[in-house]
Amino acid sequence: MTERLSDNTGGSKTHMDFSFVLAHSVHDMKNSLGMLLTTLADMMDKYPPQDDIQAKFFSTLEYEAARINSELVQLLALYRMDEQKLVFEIDEHHVLDIIEEQVARNDTLFKARQLSIEVDCPADLTWYFDNEMLGGVLNNILVNCARYSHKRLLVTAGIDNGFMRIAIADDGEGYPEFMLHDFSRSGNVSFSSGSTKLGLLFAQKAMEMHRARGREGYMILANQGPLGGGQLSLYLP
Amino acid sequence: MSVVEYHKMHALVVDDFENFRSTLYKMLGDIGIGNVDSASTGEEALRYAKARAYDLILCDHNLGKGKTGQQVLEELRTEKSPSSDSLFILVTAENSKSIIMAAYDYEPDAYLTKPITTKALEQRLARLFDQRDVLKPIAQAQANENWGEATRLCRAQIAEGARYVNQCQKILGQLYLNTNQLAEAEQLFRSVLDSRELEWAQLGMARTKILQGDYLNALQWLEAVLQNNPLCMKAYDLQAEVYRAQGATQALQDVLVQATDLSPLSILRQQALGEVAQQNNDLVVAVGALRRAVKVGEHSVFDKPEVHSQFAQSAVDLFAVDKELAKPIVREALKTVTEMEQKFGKKSDQKTNALFLESQLLVCSGDEKKAQEVFDRAQASLGDLRGEAGLTAEIEMIRALRTLGQLDEAEKQLQLLSAKYADQQAALERLDVLQDEPQSEKNKQLVAEINKKGIAAYNAKNYSAAAEAFGAALQSLPNHIGLRLNYIQAASDDLKQNFNQKLSDRVLGSMTKTGKIISPQHPQYRRYRQLQENLNSLQKDKTSGVKL
Numbered sequence: 001m002t003e004r005l006s007d008n009t010g011g012s013k014t015h016m017d018f019s020f021v022l023a024h025s026v027h028d029m030k031n032s033l034g035m036l037l038t039t040l041a042d043m044m045d046k047y048p049p050q051d052d053i054q055a056k057f058f059s060t061l062e063y064e065a066a067r068i069n070s071e072l073v074q075l076l077a078l079y080r081m082d083e084q085k086l087v088f089e090i091d092e093h094h095v096l097d098i099i100e101e102q103v104a105r106n107d108t109l110f111k112a113r114q115l116s117i118e119v120d121c122p123a124d125l126t127w128y129f130d131n132e133m134l135g136g137v138l139n140n141i142l143v144n145c146a147r148y149s150h151k152r153l154l155v156t157a158g159i160d161n162g163f164m165r166i167a168i169a170d171d172g173e174g175y176p177e178f179m180l181h182d183f184s185r186s187g188n189v190s191f192s193s194g195s196t197k198l199g200l201l202f203a204q205k206a207m208e209m210h211r212a213r214g215r216e217g218y219m220i221l222a223n224q225g226p227l228g229g230g231q232l233s234l235y236l237p
Numbered sequence: 238m239s240v241v242e243y244h245k246m247h248a249l250v251v252d253d254f255e256n257f258r259s260t261l262y263k264m265l266g267d268i269g270i271g272n273v274d275s276a277s278t279g280e281e282a283l284r285y286a287k288a289r290a291y292d293l294i295l296c297d298h299n300l301g302k303g304k305t306g307q308q309v310l311e312e313l314r315t316e317k318s319p320s321s322d323s324l325f326i327l328v329t330a331e332n333s334k335s336i337i338m339a340a341y342d343y344e345p346d347a348y349l350t351k352p353i354t355t356k357a358l359e360q361r362l363a364r365l366f367d368q369r370d371v372l373k374p375i376a377q378a379q380a381n382e383n384w385g386e387a388t389r390l391c392r393a394q395i396a397e398g399a400r401y402v403n404q405c406q407k408i409l410g411q412l413y414l415n416t417n418q419l420a421e422a423e424q425l426f427r428s429v430l431d432s433r434e435l436e437w438a439q440l441g442m443a444r445t446k447i448l449q450g451d452y453l454n455a456l457q458w459l460e461a462v463l464q465n466n467p468l469c470m471k472a473y474d475l476q477a478e479v480y481r482a483q484g485a486t487q488a489l490q491d492v493l494v495q496a497t498d499l500s501p502l503s504i505l506r507q508q509a510l511g512e513v514a515q516q517n518n519d520l521v522v523a524v525g526a527l528r529r530a531v532k533v534g535e536h537s538v539f540d541k542p543e544v545h546s547q548f549a550q551s552a553v554d555l556f557a558v559d560k561e562l563a564k565p566i567v568r569e570a571l572k573t574v575t576e577m578e579q580k581f582g583k584k585s586d587q588k589t590n591a592l593f594l595e596s597q598l599l600v601c602s603g604d605e606k607k608a609q610e611v612f613d614r615a616q617a618s619l620g621d622l623r624g625e626a627g628l629t630a631e632i633e634m635i636r637a638l639r640t641l642g643q644l645d646e647a648e649k650q651l652q653l654l655s656a657k658y659a660d661q662q663a664a665l666e667r668l669d670v671l672q673d674e675p676q677s678e679k680n681k682q683l684v685a686e687i688n689k690k691g692i693a694a695y696n697a698k699n700y701s702a703a704a705e706a707f708g709a710a711l712q713s714l715p716n717h718i719g720l721r722l723n724y725i726q727a728a729s730d731d732l733k734q735n736f737n738q739k740l741s742d743r744v745l746g747s748m749t750k751t752g753k754i755i756s757p758q759h760p761q762y763r764r765y766r767q768l769q770e771n772l773n774s775l776q777k778d779k780t781s782g783v784k785l
Contacts, residue, residue, distance in 0.1 A: 031330050037352040038260050087468045089436055092403045104356040128433055
């Protein structure tokens with residue numbers, strides 16, 4: 001952290017900025033969790049599960065750890081956004097690259113849950129976004145969908161009315177009514193329902209940071225998607 | 238995509254956790270990379286990387302003690318070694334760009350966020366190696382300084398609409414700037430900006446404008462970038478470049494303050510801030526920045542002895558104006574100078590200089606006896622020095638004599654030096670920082686011009702412009718009594734009209750410093766006392782006014 005010369009006033013009480021303390025502590029937790037995840041992967045590698053029950057335990061351990069991890073990442077990112085300390089740089093990228101990258105990142109999770117995932121995106125589609133931020137958003141959505149879908153996931157991407165749209169559809173039960181309301185095009189995020197839905201808040205904020213020619217990004221939740229379950233669409237100008 | 242020949246590759250894995258090293262080792266093995274070495278510290282990694290060429294270096298940023306991953310990268314890229322051009326991936330625990338805020342030329346080829354899975358790693362590597370492969374002819378042409386060929390190849394890729402158009406545009410822009418084809422550069426950046434407001438192209442425009450000498454326009458482009466992204470360190474670096482070229486030292490200091498607030502670990506920016514603040518006689522800022530530069534320099538390839546000396550010097554200077562504030566700094570500076578020999582080796586020119594500084598710091602901490610001993614040791618070794626290093630140490634000797642309170646001896650030695658370097662203008666210019674009246678032609682002229690300009694402004698009652706002019710000249714001639722008193726007089730009149738605390742503090746500091754260097758026999762001594770009284774009564778009015 002930045003050190004400063006003492007300003008010679010002395011005696012002033014240490015000011016505690018809770019969000020700062022929290023952010024530091026989250027950072028530490030994140031490091032520990034990284035170790036935990038690595039150790040877990042090592043353990044699964046050295047002592048492969050002997051039966052289905054063990055396999056299920058391992059998969060739960062991994063899934064919950066991964067979820068805490070992505071939650072912490074978003075908490076930190078939101079803190080940095082709030083403090084205006086999140087580096088944000090829009091550049092031109094291949095859309096398929098970022099989708100495949102996030103799918104690969106969750107490879108073990110999909111395998112453990114026996115989910116098949118299909119990606120439908122033109123190989124030469126390029127668009128403008130912050131790679132790291134959109135990657136985080138997609139990762140979180142995929143982890144979340146893995147929990148609620150039965151067998152299949154479908155990720156599609158293409159141009160829609162001057163926006164680039166990435167849609168993630170599942171074959172689960174769909175999003176609950178209050179979430180559809182909170183994350184509709186017109187509705188503001190209210191979080192009145194009591195559920196924080198940190199991931200969705202992060203996604204929403206990340207979309208809004210993408211602006212071009214007076215338009216900004218947004219997201220829409222809907223049900224009865226192409227796989228019969230929910231569908232989350234990200235729109236980037 | 239081309240087929241990547243992993244089995245022929247050599248990779249280096251760097252992480253302080255054994256656990257993570259072995260995980261990556263195994264992942265790389267699964268991908269097919271046959272030869273993997275691993276290192277647990279940055280220092281060890283550099284030993285490996287300097288001994289043989291690696292195709293790939295995967296390096297964690299946080300390596301516990303010693304160098305960070307970023308510092309490993311910086312050292313690799315600055316010093317020629319078999320692995321200078323290795324593909325370098327920096328591994329971090331969270332959003333990496335926000336933590337590292339790297340300086341200009343020292344960005345890794347890619348960032349990777351933990352946790353890493355084999356499949357994600359494999360995909361990333363395939364893309365990076367494919368890109369490297371496709372762009373290899375361009376890199377080759379650049380390495381051979383065959384700019385024409387590199388340009389042609391980039392254009393061909395762009396015309397083809399190939400996969401790496403974006404990268405080729407960036408390289409091409411850089412090529413145009415490097416070869417001073419500014420019209421072509423501007424056209425390229427503008428055509429990119431026509432379809433989208435992209436930061437790299439805006440920065441490209443700013444750099445084009447700088448090279449065209451159009452600083453105003455360059456600053457406007459940079460302002461636009463920062464409006465969108467206040468964390469764009471490249472924009473601050475370019476602003477600094479503009480202000481440096483314009484000689485706008487106060488603006489330069491301000492922008493570096495902003496940049497170092499955002500990236501406190503960037504040693505290059507701390508060094509630059511320390512230097513310019515010292516030039517601006519802003520001791521508090523200078524001391525702070527130089528102190529941090531010394532600290533973050535501990536494991537950095539950019540650390541250099543001059544910065545340690547500057548820190549010690551600024552501590553002595555600060556002590557002269559504010560003893561309380563300087564106390565802890567003096568202790569730290571003393572430690573810094575005594576460790577210099579151990580840190581930078583036994584080069585004797587540094588050693589003598591460091592001893593003179595140590596002697597002054599000992600005076601500041603009240604140990605006059607030891608100060609004199611150290612001074613004598615330094616003086617004894619002075620005879621062995623020649624050239625620049627000799628002059629640097631000689632200047633430090635005069636300062637030390639003054640700090641020790643031996644003003645007559647200081648004066649005598651200074652006159653000897655003036656005589657010794659009588660026919661070397663460059664040396665005289667450097668000596669002028671110590672002189673009451675400049676000896677070099679250049680600085681004599683500077684004083685004449687500034688006095689004319691400043692006095693004209695003063696007579697027109699434009700006190701702030703007058704103070705600014707005198708203040709600027711003090712940067713190169715801090716010991717010039719006449720300039721100093723002119724500055725104080727103009728600034729005091731400015732304060733009378735519109736008081737502000739910052740300026741007031743600066744003038745008071747200048748007054749204190751003047752008190753240190755003026756002797757009661759000086760022809761302007763009475764004027765000095767008069768100005769001092771003025772300033773004191775001005776302060777009193779203000780403080781009593783505030784209390785009411």
